[in-house]
Amino acid sequence: MTSRFTELVVDCRDPERLAAFWCAVLDFKVIDRSEGKVEIASWVPTADEVRARQMPPTLLFIQVPEGKTVKNRLHLDVSPIDASTEDEVTRLLGLGATTTDVGQGPDRSWVVMADPEGNEFDVMRTLAARRG
Known part of the structure; x- marks a missing residue:
C-alpha cells in the first residue's frame, strides 16, 4: 500500500x-x-x-488569520523554461516577489525569493536551451 x-x-x-x-x-x-x-x-x-x-x-x-512568522521548512524551486535566470527574477519581481536572504551566502547558482506573503522559494538555473 x-x-x-x-x-x-x-x-x-x-x-x-x-x-x-x-x-x-x-x-x-x-x-x-x-x-x-x-x-x-x-x-x-x-x-x-x-x-x-x-x-x-x-x-x-x-x-488563515495569522501572517507568516518564521522561515519556511518547505519551499518550492522553480526553473525558468524560456528565459535566463536573471530575466525570470526580474519578471517575478514585477509580479510582486522580493529577493530575500535566508542565510544562503554569496556565490550561489540560485536566487532566493519570497512571494507576496513572504513564503520563500528558489529560482534555479534556466532550462532554456542556450543559443549560439
Missing part, C-alpha cells in the same frame, strides 16, 4: 492574491475555489481525471 502526493497546502492571509501570483509564475489555472480556499494546477482536469486521480499535484491556498 502506498500514498500519492496530491496537493501542497499553503496557509495564507489572501488566497485569491497568492493564487493569482503563483498562476502567473507557473502558468497554472484556478481549478477550484470556495470560501477561503483557492486551488490551482497545471491544467483544468476533467471530472473523470479527478475521480481517477490522474493529475499532477495541485497547490491549495487556504486562508
Whole structure:
C-alpha cells in the first residue's frame, strides 16, 4: 500500500492574491475555489481525471488569520523554461516577489525569493536551451 502526493497546502492571509501570483509564475489555472480556499494546477482536469486521480499535484491556498512568522521548512524551486535566470527574477519581481536572504551566502547558482506573503522559494538555473 502506498500514498500519492496530491496537493501542497499553503496557509495564507489572501488566497485569491497568492493564487493569482503563483498562476502567473507557473502558468497554472484556478481549478477550484470556495470560501477561503483557492486551488490551482497545471491544467483544468476533467471530472473523470479527478475521480481517477490522474493529475499532477495541485497547490491549495487556504486562508488563515495569522501572517507568516518564521522561515519556511518547505519551499518550492522553480526553473525558468524560456528565459535566463536573471530575466525570470526580474519578471517575478514585477509580479510582486522580493529577493530575500535566508542565510544562503554569496556565490550561489540560485536566487532566493519570497512571494507576496513572504513564503520563500528558489529560482534555479534556466532550462532554456542556450543559443549560439
